[in-house]
Amino acid sequence: MTTPPLPLPDDAELLRLDHQICFSLHAASRAFGGVYRSALKDLSLTYPQYLAMMVLWEHGPQPVKAIGERLRLDFGTLSPLLKRLESAGLLRRERSAEDERSVTVRLTEEGEALRERALSVPRRIAEAAGMPLDDIITLRGLLERLTDNLDAAQHGRSR
Known part of the structure; x- marks a missing residue:
C-alpha cells in the first residue's frame, strides 16, 4: 500500500522558516562546523583548510584555479587560505614556468604527513x-x- 503524497501547503505556510530546505541545510552546515572544529583542533586546521588539504591529498599538485573550482571557492577566498597553509609549512605555491598567471600548489613533507593524522x-x-x-x-x-x-x-x- 503506497502512501498518497502530502498536499502542498499554501504560499503563506510555505514562507515559514521551518519549511525552508535552505534553512535546514544552513542549520546542518553550522552543526557540522562545530563538530569539525573539534575534530580538526588537533590538526590545527580550519574546515576550509581541511577541504583544501583533502583535494591535495587526493589529487596531488594542483593549480589554484582547479582547487577553487573543486571547492567552489573564489580566488579572493582561496588565496588567503592557501597563504596560511603555506605559512604553516603544509604546502608550497609555485608560479608556472609556462604561464606566470598560473600558480601550482603542492604539499610539503609536513603536509603529506598530516594526512595520516587526519585519517x-x-x-x-x-x-x-x-x-x-x-x-x-x-x-x-x-x-x-x-x-x-x-x-x-x-x-x-x-x-
Whole structure:
C-alpha cells in the first residue's frame, strides 16, 4: 500500500522558516562546523583548510584555479587560505614556468604527513552524525543531485 503524497501547503505556510530546505541545510552546515572544529583542533586546521588539504591529498599538485573550482571557492577566498597553509609549512605555491598567471600548489613533507593524522576525521564526523552509513550515502547522493539541479537552474538549464 503506497502512501498518497502530502498536499502542498499554501504560499503563506510555505514562507515559514521551518519549511525552508535552505534553512535546514544552513542549520546542518553550522552543526557540522562545530563538530569539525573539534575534530580538526588537533590538526590545527580550519574546515576550509581541511577541504583544501583533502583535494591535495587526493589529487596531488594542483593549480589554484582547479582547487577553487573543486571547492567552489573564489580566488579572493582561496588565496588567503592557501597563504596560511603555506605559512604553516603544509604546502608550497609555485608560479608556472609556462604561464606566470598560473600558480601550482603542492604539499610539503609536513603536509603529506598530516594526512595520516587526519585519517580518523571522517569516521569521527560519521559517528557524530549518528546515522547509519546507508543513510549517509543516500543523503550525500540527494545533496549532490540537489546541487546539480540548483546549478542548472542558476545557469538557465533545465534538468
